[in-house]
Amino acid sequence: MSEQPVQLPLPGFESARAEWRRDYDGQAGQDGILRNRSGIEIKPLYTCEDWGEERYMEDLGFPGQLPMTRGIYPSMHRGRTWTQRQLVGFGTPEDYNRRLKTILAAGGTAGSLIPCNSVYRGYDCDEVELPLLGTCGAVVNTVDDMDLCYRDIGVGELSTAVNDPLPFTLLALLLAVAERRDVPWSRITGTSNQSDYISHFVANHMFFRIALPGSRRVLVDHVEFCQTHLPGWNPISVVGQHMQQGGATPAEAMALTLCTAIQYAEDCRARGMDPDVFLPRFTFFFDISISFFEEIAKLRAGRRLWQRIVRERFGAKNPKAWRFKFHAQTSGVDLTRQQPLNNVARVAVQAVAGIFGGLQSLHTDAYDEVLSVPTEEAARIAIATQNILREEAHLTDVIDPLGGSYYLETLTNRMEEEIEATIARIDAVGGMFAAVEAGRPQDMIGKSALAFQQKIDSGQETIVGVNKYREAEEPTTAPSPLERPDQGAMEAHIARFRAFKAERSQAAVTAALDTLARAANAVSGTPGQNVYEKVVEAAMAGVTHGELCACLRREFGFGQPLVMP
Amino acid sequence: MSDSTKSISPPPRVLVTKIGLDGHDRGSRIVAAYLRDAGMEVIYTAPWQKIEAVVKLAVEEDVDVIGVSSLATDHLLLPDLMAALGEAGFGHVKVVAGGIIPDGDEAELLRAGVSRVFHPGSPREDIVATVGDLATQARAACANG
Secondary structure, eight states: OOOOOOOOOOOOHHHHHHHHHHHHHHHHOSOOOEEOTTOOEEOSOOOTTTSOGGGHHHHTOOTTSTTOTTOSSSSHHHHSOOEEOOOOOOBSHHHHHHHHHHHHHTTOOEEEEOBOHHHHTTOOGGGSOGGGTTSSSBOOOSHHHHHHHTTTSOTTSSEEEEEOOTTTHHHHHHHHHHHHTTOOGGGOOEEEETOOHHHHHHTOTTSOOBOHHHHHHHHHHHHHHHHHHOTTEEOEEEEHHHHHHTTOOHHHHHHHHHHHHHHHHHHHHHTTOOHHHHGGGEEEEEEEOSOHHHHHHHHHHHHHHHHHHHHHHHOOOOGGGGOOOEEEEEOGGGOOSSSTTHHHHHHHHHHHHHHHTTOSEEEOOOTTTTTSSOOHHHHHHHHHHHHIIIIISOTTSSSSTTTTOHHHHHHHHHHHHHHHHHHHHHHHTTSHHHHHHTTHHHHHHHHHHHHHHHHHHTTSSOOBTTTBSOOSSOOOOOOOOOOOOOHHHHHHHHHHHHHHHHHSOHHHHHHHHHHHHHHHHSOTTOTTOOHHHHHHHHHHTTOOHHHHHHHHHHHHOBOOOOOOO | OOHHHHSSSSOOEEEEEOBSSOOOOHHHHHHHHHHHHTTOEEEEOOSOBOHHHHHHHHHHTTOSEEEEEESSSGGGGHHHHHHHHHHTTOTTSEEEEEESOOHHHHHHHHHTTOOEEEOTTOOHHHHHHHHHHHHHHHHHHHHHO
16 A cells, blocks of 8 residues: 655745744744854845845856856866965075975975065074074075075976065065076066065064055055066965954955055056056955855955956956956964864865865965974875865866855855945045054954954854863873974075175175165156166175165165054 | 952063064964953063063063063074073063964973963963962062062
């Protein structure tokens, strides 16, 4: 005897919704209102009432087409996956050269150059304490050092992201090496990372060297120089990552990044440059926190806003100017020292959010970054995570796979509104430069950082192994096999540096520094007085990184933090 | 306010700073806010302080505790700070460190006289209570010295 199939009429939307609401309220208890990190209320369920197909063309369109929500290229990750760009930098130039060769031998095609903190601070190796040299990056001060970094490697064959805050001395040294090797500058490709001085003043005090007005001048000179001489170089990377790592919510970080990009674009336009020429070379860099859907929505909303901003504010007609190209890094702030292997799971979730957000380049953090500079094993797992997500989990088979989700589309629209509201607040005080001088973004970020920390302290936000699910007796972490540069090799490097300085033409060095100082004192935009051009010429004359920074600090003033607790 | 901060009057004076080359200051700013909220007098500096500058400020401001944040490897200079404090006749001042400090380095810092090393995830109450207790000890040592 067969069972009779139960036939029920399809209920109407309204009555079904009412019934669900009743049942839901009966089960859910008093959960209160949930909000994401950006403060947006998150409902328990999203339906076609929140977002519907009738909005498809207005909100989404097709990949590579306006409004760019689904991605900046027609084929996105199906056509070409992202660049796997891990950071490289440690010890002497020889150490860097060895590591770079290992990466290239393993099939890598993109490099990165992370200099030592002494370089970030604008000093040469003989100006700082020996134990700090080369611990967090490579010590590169002279054209000879850069030549060693690229020993047996063609400077025109490798795209390099250089962590090189203004006045972009490392790029200048790279160009000097190219000149020495007869490689045309047109073949030099890569990105000036850490060119976004505004983010340094607002949120990351690691990188700034020159006072705010001078920084503004040098960046525009740099963009102008690159536009003329380096067609394959991205002179600007706008760093939302600093804002978010400093404590901005995801929506605030995106808004402040877009405001910063608007400021730079306005400054370039004021110099007389064409937005259709310089905007296609703008790139971005974002943090991916573990707030999964919020991060995907942040990146999609940012992409949609950027194409609108460049068209509405800058009249950009070149479709390449509409593309919101970005690198993303999984957030180290979310990683924990407690139960450190848990970080492997966190990084994977963050990376998935970035991939679904449509990134062009990805750095996955090593799980032990919160303990020390990453070990080799942890760095390998970070790369493997990307390979697993791409080739085992097949995350790249479909373009923007979450597009059309009632929740994600509603959230993307809400994030866009939040971001626009913050942009309007910055516009109201006269744009990003004026806002930074008045301390507005610093204040915003400081408050958000403290508010989030208070949520962790009160247990409102769970951090596994820290404020919940703690092990009764925390196992002591294994002593990390921390690598420190060889002190003998570093001392030899300093001796070589001193010999380099003694042997170069002192007359040429003095002349180059005089010319640089004169350009710095000329009115911004004076023909023939491009500060960056003089930096490059000085590097070719044997002037060192520290001397270049010192000269411009004398002329423009020292950078100082514009924020206090 | 924790009990330890009530136990001495005037309230503990704490210098929150960063030495060396790194500039990541989210942590030092949050800890400064914690201590201030707990009723302590906090003297906060920008990053990149020279050892001599920290000692000079500690003496001028007559602090009880110095908190040094280290996110790179700048804590390697802490033994130098301990020595410089001693030479300045300010050896009673307690020094704590916090940030990304590997276990091997932590042992070395404690041997050099650093009172305590905090790590990411160290609870707020622990930081506030420890600094308060150390301030009490520093005051007592100063009075006896």
